[in-house]
Amino acid sequence: MDRTMWKAFLDLLPRGYGLPDADWQRRHRLVLWVLAAHVPGLALLAAVLGRGIGYVLLAPVVPLVCLALGYLLRRYRRAASVAATAGLVCSSAALVVITQGSIEAHFHFFIIIGFIALYQDWVPFLFNILFTVVSHGFGSAFQQTLIFNHPAAQQNPWLWSVLHAVGVLFASVGMLLFWRITEESQQEKDSLARQLAQTEIGRRQFTSDLLVNLARRNQSMLYRQLDIINQLEESERDPDALAELFKLDHLATRIRATPRACSSCPVSSRPARGASRCRCATCCGRRSRRPRTWSGSSSSSTSSSPWPATPSPT
Secondary structure, three states, X not given: OHHHHHHHHHXXXXXXXXXXXXXXXXXXXXXXXXXXXXXXXXXXXXXXXOOOHHHHHHOOHHHHHHHHHHHHOOOOHHHHHHHHHHHHHHXXXXXXXXXXXXXXXXXXXXXXXXXXXXXXXXXXHHHHHXXXXXXXXXXXXXXXXXXXXXXXXXHOHHHHHHHHHHHHHHHOHHHHHHHHHHHHHHHHXXXXXXXXXXXXXXXXXXXXXXXXXHHHHHHHHHHHHHHHHHHHHHXXXXXXXXXXXXXXXXXXXXXXHHHHHXXXXXXXXXXXXXOOOOOOHHHHOOOXXXXXXXXXXXXXXXXXXXXXXXXXXX
């Protein structure tokens, strides 16, 4: 029972569905632009609040380094997303330090959740929660007034750090639902694309098989027609009628040779410049050089034909 409930709970969570590279790069550029805006913003805020030159110079250092790493590692998706996430959460921590633990500054940890969720990856998502606990706990242990500005949190920094992390986790529930719905939509889109591709493949295969069957039927009929023509040529004695039969024989032979010649001859209606012209008389439309003359007798006319006569059935 417990295993079934745990499996049902895991099924509700997003899988970390892999985004297409183009979509991921576009989202990563957006996160980098947001992170880049924090670099001068932190320095300007420290200067406006009069925190000293040390805050002005040191506050944007870590976000700037993470920005550079996120740009240089953009070909490695997970490393780049973790670098950009680290820059955003470090900007949140720097903002809290500059404002001396102001509660309003802690809202920044919740604001960046939406940008981190753009990656649709569990690693940067969990890194944000882990960093929230560690930064709040160690920062308060190093200096009580560094992270929190009220006595209760200063007396129990780790307890309040966990409370803040839990708050960030619950604030992420909406993002998780959005993430899950986005994954389902993407999976349905991919499934539909695969079905359309299979349908298109089946349609093309059906068309190909249909054309092949038609070609085979036509070839079979042409062979029968040539057999009949050969029989008529052997029995015909009139030279004029025999000449017409030879013309009909010639046309039928060209029609029969068209599929075989064109299938082995990659020729187009307008050949490319520099390409050699096809030698196929059927494809290029050249006139056949088959002799049209014959001797008067039927036996000599039959022997002068360039095509071997099909023997008549016994």
